[in-house]
Amino acid sequence: MALKGLENTDLKLILFGGKGGVGKTTCATATAIRLSKSFKTLLISTDPAHSISDSLEQNIGFKQQSVNNVNNLTAIEIAADEAFAMFKKQHEEAFRKLLDTSTNFDQEDIEQLMKLSIPGIDEIMSFKSILDFIEEGKYDKYVVDSAPTGHTLRLIASPGLLDEWVKLASSMRWKYRYMITSFSGSYKQDEVDNLLLNLKKAVKRIEKLLRDNIRCEFIPVCVPEWMVLKETKRLISSLEKLSVYIRQIIVNNVMESEEGSFCKRRKAYQFKYLQNINETFAHLNRVKAPVFPEEVRGLEALNQLGDFLFRDQNIQH
Ligand SMILES: Nc1ncnc2c1ncn2[C@@H]1O[C@H](COP(=O)(O)OP(=O)(O)OP(=O)(O)O)[C@@H](O)[C@H]1O
Ligand SMILES: [Mg+2]
Numbered sequence: 001m002a003l004k005g006l007e008n009t010d011l012k013l014i015l016f017g018g019k020g021g022v023g024k025t026t027c028a029t030a031t032a033i034r035l036s037k038s039f040k041t042l043l044i045s046t047d048p049a050h051s052i053s054d055s056l057e058q059n060i061g062f063k064q065q066s067v068n069n070v071n072n073l074t075a076i077e078i079a080a081d082e083a084f085a086m087f088k089k090q091h092e093e094a095f096r097k098l099l100d101t102s103t104n105f106d107q108e109d110i111e112q113l114m115k116l117s118i119p120g121i122d123e124i125m126s127f128k129s130i131l132d133f134i135e136e137g138k139y140d141k142y143v144v145d146s147a148p149t150g151h152t153l154r155l156i157a158s159p160g161l162l163d164e165w166v167k168l169a170s171s172m173r174w175k176y177r178y179m180i181t182s183f184s185g186s187y188k189q190d191e192v193d194n195l196l197l198n199l200k201k202a203v204k205r206i207e208k209l210l211r212d213n214i215r216c217e218f219i220p221v222c223v224p225e226w227m228v229l230k231e232t233k234r235l236i237s238s239l240e241k242l243s244v245y246i247r248q249i250i251v252n253n254v255m256e257s258e259e260g261s262f263c264k265r266r267k268a269y270q271f272k273y274l275q276n277i278n279e280t281f282a283h284l285n286r287v288k289a290p291v292f293p294e295e296v297r298g299l300e301a302l303n304q305l306g307d308f309l310f311r312d313q314n315i316q317h
Pocket of ligand 2: 024145146
């Protein structure tokens with residue numbers, strides 16, 4: 001079977017994920033190249049150990065950059081820590097005021113706290129950047145290469161984390177508002193309230209997008225091996241619990257050749273896991289990609305992989 005439905009114009013965000021080393025970056029990049037034949041496409045890496053540059057054999061970096069020799073394809077590697085630093089800088093006054101007016105911390109404590117990161121903030125910032133790109137609307141398709149499972153789950157769960165944080169900060173604020181109102185009789189909304197409100201709205205928009213099975217889908221990538229399958233099952237069930245739409249899975253590195261004893265043995269051991277995949281993921285469209293004799297890197301090899309992922313489909317100009 002081939003990847004299906006990705007050409008639907010309502011579908012904007014396509015996220016790739018899975019266990020370490022199974023071919024997420026390779027499949028995301030090959031898919032983005034293929035989609036760019038018909039759609040303006042942005043390939044985004046949220047993996048802190050970025051590798052789309054290596055895959056495309058071109059330095060990408062933290063700014064949107066056209067991919068050489070591929071029309072309509074732009075790529076970017078999101079630097080979550082930089083995005084957080086910028087976000088903090090933009091809202092520094094509001095953050096300081098929040099700590100100053102809602103806690104008993106003295107100035108020294110506040111200075112220390114301002115230097116600290118917030119757990120989970122990197123994932124939140126990555127997602128906020130993706131949301132900003134989509135809302136800017138410069139592209140038709142946004143293809144995301146994410147880091148291995150744990151990080152991906154944190155990325156998907158990040159709106160929930162941020163929501164908890166905003167709730168806590170807002171409840172601390174209520175005490176402050178109550179005091180101000182009691183003393184002065186009235187309370188005027190300030191930059192801290194605006195920041196909290198904006199964050200709350202961002203959480204809602206991210207959650208809505210993630211659970212929108214018309215605008216967003218997640219494609220797990222796996223290989224037919226025991227440890228990978230165990231982790232893939234956990235990943236898929238966690239995502240399904242979070243109502244993230246999964247309709248297809250890529251099974252990468254499938255041995256097709258039977259030449260020689262090495263290939264025969266490899267094919268035989270993969271066979272039982274392929275059967276297992278057919279049973280466990282019977283509800284998903286299962287897309288197989290063969291193991292290539294060499295690594296899949298550079299446009300030519302990525303195009304070849306794209307041929308397998310999109311076989312019998314004609315995404316063309
Ligand atoms: N079908 C394939 N045949 C042969 N080599 C492949 C295939 N798919 C991927 N590879 C190679 O496997 C290696 C790992 O692939 P890739 O970097 O895409 O995995 P990943 O899941 O993104 O890894 P990570 O978890 O580290 O981000 C790369 O060297 C890539 O060229
Ligand atoms: Mg990768």
